[in-house]
Amino acid sequence: MNLNFFPSRRMAFYMAKLFVTRSFAVLLALVLVLMTLDLLGESGKILRVPGNGEAELWRYVSLRVPMLIAQFLPFAALLGTLITFTTMNQNSEVVAMKAAGLSAHQILAPLVVASLGIAAVSFVFNERVVTKATRAVTAWDDNDYKPLPPDSGIISNVWLMAGDDLVKARQVIGRGRATRVQGLTIYDREGNRLLRVIDAARAAQTAGGWRLRDVQIYDTAMNMTLRRPEMLALEGVEPQRFTLAKVDPDERDFTDLRQAIAALEQGGRPTAEAEAGLWHKLAKPLSTVLMPLLAAIAGFGLARSGKVLLRATIGMALGFAYFVADNFAMALGNVGAYPPLLAAWAPFLLFLLIGETVLIRSEE
Incomplete structure (x- = not known):
């Protein structure tokens, strides 16, 4: 040979x-x-x-x-x-x-x-x-295709469950305690029944939960829409719930993806x-x-x-x-x-x- x-x-x-x-x-x-x-x-x-x-x-x-x-x-x-x-x-x-x-x-x-x-x-x-x-x-x-904030850590269209509630975050920016959300929607449910739809322009973590600003609440029972400058919601939801809810391998480099996998395993999430x-x-x-x-x-x-x-x-x-x-x-x-x-x-x-x-x- x-x-x-x-x-x-x-x-x-x-x-x-x-x-x-x-x-x-x-x-x-x-x-x-x-x-x-x-x-x-x-x-x-x-x-x-x-x-x-x-x-x-x-x-x-x-x-x-x-x-x-x-x-x-x-x-x-x-x-x-x-x-x-x-x-x-x-x-x-x-x-x-x-x-x-x-x-x-x-x-x-x-x-x-x-x-x-x-x-x-x-x-x-x-x-x-x-x-x-x-x-x-x-x-x-x-x-x-609207203008985005100049931040490299943006994750878009994140969905998660908080108890019976279904939560959608249009944009998640930052990591850890600095995590903030743009365009948050909370589908407040009791069992299979929808009680309220809460829309907030932005949200940031605070003691006891997340502080929502520019809030619009649709009450299904009264068929009314209420507006509030701010409110507290999502008690006990950690920032990692948002940042790890959507791990797209195409959007992360090798090192970052390995760290995300380790965090998912630590949190008992599928990897x-x-x-x-x-x-x-x-x-x-x-x-x-x-x-x-x-x-x-x-x-x-x-x-x-x-x-x-x-x-x-x-x-x-x-x-x-x-x-x-x-x-x-x-x-x-x-x-x-x-x-x-x-x-x-x-x-x-x-x-x-x-x-x-x-x-x-x-x-x-």
Whole structure:
């Protein structure tokens, strides 16, 4: 067995260059098209708010582009590999490499190494940029694209139970004792019967509960709406109830998410979704490494056999099957049907074996 995966440095750089340039070209095209379609759908909502203009449109673009890059980078790597190998196969470059003594794994090795570098950059990019952009655009969207306070710790649309009462917080800002709520609604219930609906413009923690300001109370028994400048409510509800009621892995970096999981465990709350999201933060960037292996079937086999298109289709089908399996496993992990570790890593390991098997059976 020849374990020298890079017998020619020139050939390795050539293969890696083809893969990287084509993958990023596909990524650029995908992001441009999808961002245009997304902006066409959201621009009306953004401009409907008084005071919003061109600057807000560009802000939305700056927030959405990183999210699109993170989401479609593995797709771009898959298509980039297919384009690279299909072109090389049609030009008989793969035949020439094999005639020079290179095996399929030696041809594929530079692409795997390049995809490892892309995966590392993708992980850092997700942690530093994408999580902040996701948190900001989600809070902005939930606020109907109205101006938001300049605070990075905003959590939007939080629901929780306080006894029989159902509580909705439109925005939760800050942590610990400094937690404050914008747009609080309390559905005051007794059993299954709704007694009052309490709306407050803002709320802050105080001794004995939460102090609500600019309060509007709808009494269902009297069918009347009362207004008060302030009132005390939600006795015994700790700030952590709001900050931990909604733990979205896409909006938190790896360290922050680990701390949130520890807090959820300490409070006896379910952690399956957060733990699956934590492991998926590692598995998702590494999915880029799978794409050259799954799409490699397009590069092997004689072009004159007339099966280049069929091989490219098989490679594309394998890649998209991985994304379907990954989303399905994560959905099962989020509801607790799969263990979080299995939900995040099982599709990756399964398709790693499938890709290697297809490569060996078809070429080696």
